[in-house]
Amino acid sequence: xxxxxxxxxxxxxxxxxxxxxxxxxxxxxxxxxxxxxxxxxxxxxxxxxxxxxxxxxxxxxxxxxxxxxxxxxxxxxxxxxxxxxxxxxxxxxxxxxxxxxxxxxxxxxxxxxxxxxxxxxxxxxxxxxxxxxxxxxxxxxxxxxxxxxxxxxxxxxxxxxxxxxxxxxxxxxxxxxxxxxxxxxxxxxx
Amino acid sequence: xxxxxxxxxxxxxxxxxxxxxxxxxxxxxxxxxxxxxxxxxxxxxxxxxxxxxxxxxxxxxxxxxxxxxxxxxxxxxxxxxxxxxxxxxxxxxxxxxxxxxxxxxxxxxxxxxxxxxxxxxxxxxxxxxxxxxxxxxxxxxxxxxxxxxxxxxxxxxxxxxxxxxxxxxxxxxxxxxxxxxxxxxxxxxxxxxxxxxxxxxxxxxxxxxxxxxxxxxxxxxxxxxxxxxxxxxxxxxxxxxxxxxxxxxxxxxxxx
Numbered sequence: 001x002x003x004x005x006x007x008x009x010x011x012x013x014x015x016x017x018x019x020x021x022x023x024x025x026x027x028x029x030x031x032x033x034x035x036x037x038x039x040x041x042x043x044x045x046x047x048x049x050x051x052x053x054x055x056x057x058x059x060x061x062x063x064x065x066x067x068x069x070x071x072x073x074x075x076x077x078x079x080x081x082x083x084x085x086x087x088x089x090x091x092x093x094x095x096x097x098x099x100x101x102x103x104x105x106x107x108x109x110x111x112x113x114x115x116x117x118x119x120x121x122x123x124x125x126x127x128x129x130x131x132x133x134x135x136x137x138x139x140x141x142x143x144x145x146x147x148x149x150x151x152x153x154x155x156x157x158x159x160x161x162x163x164x165x166x167x168x169x170x171x172x173x174x175x176x177x178x179x180x181x182x183x184x185x186x187x188x189x190x
Numbered sequence: 191x192x193x194x195x196x197x198x199x200x201x202x203x204x205x206x207x208x209x210x211x212x213x214x215x216x217x218x219x220x221x222x223x224x225x226x227x228x229x230x231x232x233x234x235x236x237x238x239x240x241x242x243x244x245x246x247x248x249x250x251x252x253x254x255x256x257x258x259x260x261x262x263x264x265x266x267x268x269x270x271x272x273x274x275x276x277x278x279x280x281x282x283x284x285x286x287x288x289x290x291x292x293x294x295x296x297x298x299x300x301x302x303x304x305x306x307x308x309x310x311x312x313x314x315x316x317x318x319x320x321x322x323x324x325x326x327x328x329x330x331x332x333x334x335x336x337x338x339x340x341x342x343x344x345x346x347x348x349x350x351x352x353x354x355x356x357x358x359x360x361x362x363x364x365x366x367x368x369x370x371x372x373x374x375x376x377x378x379x380x381x382x383x384x385x386x387x388x389x390x391x392x393x394x395x396x397x398x399x400x401x402x403x404x405x406x407x408x409x410x411x412x413x414x415x416x417x418x419x420x421x422x423x424x425x426x427x428x429x430x431x432x433x434x435x436x437x438x439x440x441x442x443x444x445x446x
């Protein structure tokens with residue numbers, strides 16, 4: 001797939017299409033709607049996302065789990081409150097901790113959250129699901145087939161992120177730990 | 191050997207520290223949170239402090255502060271691990287024989303690793319909390335509810351007028367003399383009324399029953415009684431057009 005083959009107006013088409021769409025559209029849908037292969041659609045979408053960002057436009061292209069939607073730019077978020085006020089109760093430190101584990105380690109199980117926090121996390125996980133910040137995304141292929149959780153578009157919107165890649169990086173020592181944890185998690189699964 | 195920076199007795203002896211202790215330690219949700227707090231509040235480095243040194247402070251905290259029952263076992267397990275680490279430090283440096291099954295030995299590195307991981311994610315959570323709703327991204331709001339569309343057929347105003355007239359024809363209740371208790375109408379009673387009416391032909395027009403009601407309450411209860419019978423699958427109700435006759439029909443199994 002050659003980037004230069006992308007029709008010039010594919011980005012324009014997607015910008016318009018996502019402007020009128022009232023829900024996130026998947027790469028597959030977007031490809032079909034433009035009559036182009038999925039990969040080509042994704043290339044055009046990435047390019048559109050970059051362009052909106054570089055030009056500091058009022059909108060951004062947000063993507064999560066293979067779906068895309070137009071959202072407002074972070075810079076104007078606070079000033080939009082007068083129109084789109086969504087007064088949400090602040091999250092408790094416990095809920096934020098659990099949310100951070102899911103966000104950085106997704107997909108992960110409730111057990112993973114509890115292992116990191118050393119605390120029973122049933123209640124906070126349920127409250128995160130209730131707020132649609134966290135959803136079930138599948139099951140882990142280990143005994144008991146525990147439910148795997150991931151974050152949602154609602155999460156990205158609330159925290160002003162255009163994708164999960166926008167999360168501030170964990171401290172480097174924790175990044176090393178991730179590798180360690182992954183290896184032990186694999187051992188636990190046996 | 192370096193001076194031991196953490197000493198439970200020292201903590202108790204210093205009243206200021208004690209006060210601070212109590213103020214700070216109102217709620218610890220988990221053992222890692224408590225342990226990390228004990229280390230950080232003494233400005234020790236998580237990476238290098240021997241965790242055994244924190245054991246006394248940890249146990250001291252547990253004896254003086256209630257712990258969330260749901261996580262009690264976690265707190266106790268961590269306490270046991272710390273005490274074990276401490277006891278091992280106090281013994282002559284002789285390698286301990288491995289446990290028979292070669293597992294389960296509380297391991298300082300493992301506990302430290304969990305602490306570091308917890309700290310990293312706790313710090314990330316604090317950062318997340320700082321951006322919570324501060325600069326939200328807003329998406330297009332759906333134009334309408336997702337209720338099905340209302341019938342698009344044009345309606346004549348006359349229908350409304352007729353409906354109003356029918357409503358008006360149901361007389362307001364005559365205000366009863368104050369000493370008389372108002373008549374109570376129950377859904378059960380009205381179910382009886384409907385069943386009696388249905389027993390003749392097995393099919394009635396609901397409006398004909400409603401017309402005989404003496405008050406709006408009675409009409410409303412009769413309507414609820416109809417819904418109840420529908421719910422019990424003893425009758426069906428059908429209305430072919432807006433404000434048209436509601437035909438109520440007995441179902442075969444409703445053989446009362």
